[in-house]
């Protein structure tokens with residue numbers, strides 16, 4: 001089976017490459033200029049998948065994901081990629097997160113979760129959505145050199161390490177994206 005992935009994020013791409021199984025060929029698509037104007041991960045994933053499907057005239061999946069911190073009332077949420085402003089680097093986004101936690105007087109290791117919604121679409125037709133969540137805590141300083149985005153600040157209590165301290169395979173086994181992706185695989189095989 002062949003499906004196209006609607007993402008230009010290099011961190012996500014590396015994880016999807018690792019997650020691909022022998023019966024699923026993931027082809028590149030775009031990048032296309034697709035709006036993300038929804039107010040939820042689901043709305044944005046659907047918007048992205050339908051937009052990429054229209055451009056490629058092919059079966060497509062899109063991932064919309066981010067970090068929700070309870071002490072910041074769910075921020076950065078759907079704004080995770082550009083939390084520190086348009087074009088912000090991962091490091092700038094992490095610094096902004098730590099600044100905002102300090103300003104909010106958050107307790108040590110505030111609770112947080114990574115959320116991922118994957119939408120699958122054909123041109124003009126949404127086929128399915130899949131949700132994955134990983135619960136953790138935010139550290140006050142980065143740890144680890146793997147992963148991308150907020151991974152060095154995201155401590156995963158079940159393993160006693162940050163997501164940036166996990167191998168790619170370990171992260172996929174536990175992460176929001178891995179969970180959503182495996183559901184999609186099961187559904188595609190059916």
Ligand code: ITT
Nearest residue numbers: 007008009063064065066067080081148149150151
């Ligand atoms: P595409 O829309 O092209 O897929 P994007 O980076 O703009 O790329 P999103 O709008 O879904 O994608 O934003 C996701 C952001 O959430 C990402 O840039 C990270 O800052 C953060 N994020 C999501 N998953 C993550 C993970 O597994 N580890 C660390 N940070 C993550």
